[in-house]
Amino acid sequence: MSMDWLSFARGPALKVAIGVFFVGVVWRILGFALLRIRREHSRPRSGLLRYVSIGLFATATRSWPHPQFVKRTGAGEALGYSYHMGLFAVILLFGPHVAFLCGLLGIHPWPVLPSSVITGIAVVTATLFAGVLYRRLTSRVMRLLSNFDDYFTWFITMLVMCTGLATSAHLGARYETLLAIHILSVDALLIWFPFGKLMHAFYIMPSRALNGAILARKGAPT
């Protein structure tokens, strides 16, 4: 029975999830990209090349707050980047993940980290991610801003992390069952992706570049 679930999880369920992911992401981006684009008629302070390059540079510089803001937001940003880096390491440097991704995409595998190291990173990442929820719940500002999307996205991401850890530790059930649950949680995340804030993965760099270029066009700081 568990094998059936596993086949379902990495067969039709995954295909549906990937389909929803791609169609949803493209639909959501087209949803705003096809709206009216206003032309700027004011004279720019600097040339096109300069403000476009400053905009591109802003994709890097906005990764860390300006010194004037570090005291207030540095810890929050550090927490955010830490768990993102942990997630990327677990997704892209764990042997079974790399094998799965390379099989899916038909590309050659790349070097991976030992499983024990990945497990350590995953535990730290999950702990940091719990800290993210704690921060959202205890900060009056974040609590006010938060909606279903914030909490559900946190839940589904944490679910993927926890089922992954349980699978690699063979914890609580047969490996095949745990793996099926883990892949199903990934399928669910892919289906949710275009509808919620996970879309920031596609938005963050263009947003920094675009707004950076717009400010640089005025000679304003980015």
Add this chain to the structure above:
Amino acid sequence: MNDVTIDAESRTSQVTAAMKGFAHEIGALSAFRLESCIHCGMCADACHYYIATEDPQYTPIWKVEPFKQAYKREASAFAPVFRWFGFKPAVTAEQLAQWQHLLFDSCNLCGRCSLICPIGIDVAALIEQARHAMFDAGLAPEELYRKAEHQQRTGQPEASLEPYREQLRGIGEQFGIPLPIDANEVEVMLCVPRTDIEHYPAAVAALGLVMQHLGVSHTFRSDALVAENYGYYAGGKEWQRAISLRLIEQAIACHAKVLLIPECGHAYTALRWEAADLYGKELPFKVMAVTEYLALALAEGRLRLGKADIGSVSFQDPCQLDRKGGVTEAPRTLMKAMGLDLREMENNRSFSFCCGGGGGVVDIERAAPLRYRTMEIKLREIDATDGGTFLTGCSDCRHSFDDAKRHFDWDKTPQSLLELVAKSLAPPRAAL
């Protein structure tokens, strides 16, 4: 409110139409900005309203929450889903009325929040767009609405006992400075902050004096004397356009090559960055802030300045000129040329806190208690510099600090950088 006599049913349909209008006219860029927010709340840490009160409602991105709701419900990729399942209910008149305080009374459009956002969202641009919808919904604050309406109709934000044209003549006579009005075929067209006409006539005279020193042909135009744009403050886009067009048409009529913006931050934003879009094409003349014009004249050797013997100074960077307009070093160039010992504030240049009066807030009477509370941050920073003289390059900032001086019994008097430049003009070469 625009019209306090309107009945509830009419208000509801006005709000519904305004929010639909907002959603459908939002444009790709603003929609992208609304889509990109991850609710990290860091913009609160840049906003002086939040820092002063620690009240989360002053989080900048929260100020556009109903507009995000309207966009998602009416125009986003999944708008039908949001509507059919009721995930995003229609914004109500009551909800929007509550947001008047957040969008007008507690936002100076200063743009400091746009510098902190890790996604790079220009939150201030969203708030400006939200003000347009508030205006369309009939929810612009009464003071701003009335001044904008008066200005788009008459050219002056308020009626005065004596028309501004006559007051300008009077200032010229009082200071013995020629202030030409309605000349043609000039190099530079001037305009003036109404705050200067009403409160700081010496600043108007200083503008005339430096132009005389530069030997550049210049004129005011009686049909377009006022620099400020109350349509911009109130969110009335058509009125903002009408007020801007008044200046544009007069600059074209006198064949000016430069429209010189006096010490007024918001006038600079309205004319330098937004007027061309409202005009529909590039303006046939340059728009320059007076400080950048003078810094350029200094670099070209046309402006000659002597030392201003006033010791140390501190300087308020006007948000619209510096953070949102890129005029950062020009005032410092002028201060350096006058030999001033500039003591920078802890948050200076583009990170400077707003004076508290920007965005029309200084005109909203009920906003005063909160404005004073936020101003304390700024006053502490100014006091900490130990600068003897406090200068600014914006008439609205000056007015706001003068108000603070009265309210807090503050021991500093804000002074105009332009006036100091005029006082420090070196004698003409022929007289040397």
